Amino acid sequence: MPTLSELFDSPSPVALVTGSGAPRVGRAIATHLASLGCHIAMHANTSVDEAEAAAVTIREQHQVEVIVTVGPLDDDEVPSRLVRQTHEHFGRLDILVNSAAIWRPSKLQNITADEMRRYFDINTIASFLCARAAAEIMAKQTRGGSIINIGDWATGRPYLDHAAYFPSKGALEVMTRSLAVEFSQMNPLVRVNCVQPGPVLLDDSVSETKRTKIATSTLVGRVGTPHHVAHAVQFLCENDFVTGVCLPVDGGRGIYAPDGMQVGLNTG
Template identity: 30%
Template sequence: MPRQFSPGHPAKKIERRMASDYLTKLFGLEGQVAVVVGASGVLGGAIAEGLASAGATVVVSGLNPDRGENRAQLIQEAGGKATFISADTLSRDSLVQLRDQCIEKFGRIDMLVNCAGVNSSVPYEEISDEDWQRVIDTNLTGTHLACQVFAPYFAGREEGGSVLNIGSVTAHLPLSRVFAYSASKAAVLNLTKNLAREYATQGVRFNILCPGFFPAEQNRKILDKERVDNIIGQTPLARFGEPEELVGASILLLSRGAGSFITGATLYVDGGFTAMRF
C-alpha cells in the first residue's frame, strides 16, 4: 500500500512541483511569440489573453488601434506580455510588414492565430454582391494571405512554427442566414488541411479550431429568441460557450509539447452540437 503523506509534507511539495513542471513542458509557451490576427474581437481576444497567461509574448494585430491597444493593455495589466501592431489582413504588404516588425522587435515568431472574421445575417436571396465578397475576403482571403506570408518564415526556422485558423461548426453543417460565412469557413477548413499536408515535412503545423455558438459581434444580429431556443435545444450542454473556453484547445493545438504530433486536425469546441447533427 502506498505511503500517505500530509498536504504539507515535503514529499507532497515535490509531487506538486513535478506535476507543475510536467504541465509546463506540455503546455507552457514561455519565451515564444504569438501573433494573433483579430485579437481585438471577443473570441480572438480571449485566445490572445490565454496565450499570454501561458507565457507567450502576444502580438495583438488588427485594424482598430483603439481596440487593439486596449486589448494589449488588458493583457499587460494582468501580468502578461503584449503589444499592438496594426495590420490589414487583406493587404499582403501590410502582413509582410507585420511579420517583419515582429521579427525585428522580438527576434522570432513561433505561432500565428487567424481570428479575423465577419458575418452576413440576411436571407440568401438578399445577400448583395458586396456583402458576399466582404465576408469571403475577410474570412477566407485574409486567412490565406496571412498563412502565405508567415508559412515560409516558419519553414525556414529550425524550430518550425504553428498556425491555428479559426473555423466554425457551420463549415460542416447547414445553418440558415449565414450562407457566406459558412462557405468561407468551409473553405478555410479545406485550406488548413491542404497546408498541413504541404508543410508537414518543413516543421510547420496547421490546425483548425471550430467553435460552436459563442455570442460575439458578428452573430448577435441573428440570435433572436427562436434561434437561441433552437441552438440550445440541439446543444447537449444546453448553453452557449464562453470565450475563455476556447483557450485550452488553442494552447493544445499551438503548443510544441502537447501538440507536437497534431497537424491537419479539426477540433470542435461546441458543447456537443456536432454530436447531435452529424
C-alpha cells in the first residue's frame, strides 16, 4: 500500500482538518497526519488560542508547516474560505477531514426549529460546502484527493436526548455516498469516505462506574482513543480502492447490545 507521500506524489501532502483546535478527535487526526509528513491546516472557531498553541507543538515535533484557519461554520461563506486559504498558502490540497461538530444533550420537548437548523448548518451543510470546495481543487490535481467525514457510530442506534444531533450526523452517511459518486465524475481519484467513532473520548464528568459500563458495552471490552479514529482516517486516505464507505471505529459497540445499556458518549 502506498504511503501518503507516494499516493499524492508529494513529500508533504496537505491536509485541512476542521474542528481541530480543541483537544478532541480533530486535533488527534491533525497531529497524526502531521506525523506522516503532511503539512496541516488546522481550523478553529472558539478554540483559536488552543489551536495556535497546538500548531507550535506540531511544528516542533513533526517538522511540518502548520497554519490555523478560523471561522464559524454556520456562516455559509466560511467553508469555502477555509479551503481557499489552505490552497492559497500551500498550493495544493490533498486531504480534507470534516471533523467539526456540535452536540449537547437536549430533551425532545425543548428542541426548537432554530436548534435543529444550527445542528444541520454546522454538522452537515458545512461539511458539504467544505467537501465541494475541496473537490473542485482536488479534481484539477493529477492525484486527486481524499475527503473524510467524521460521523457517529450511534446513528443506527441513537440514544436519548440527542434528537437534534443524530439526524445531522446521519445525513453525513448518505452525503458521503452521494458525494463519492458526484466527485468521481470530476476526477476518479477524488474519493469520499466516512469514519464513525464509537466511545473514544469520554467527558471528564463521566464517573468511573459509567466508564466501566461503557467499556463493557464494546466487544473488545475497553474504551477506544482518538488515535484509533486517526488511524482509520489514514487507512481511508491511503487505500485508493475504497470510496463511499462509512467505517465504524467503535470496538463492536454498534452490533452489541448489553442488557439495559443506555449511555451517552462524547466521541469528540
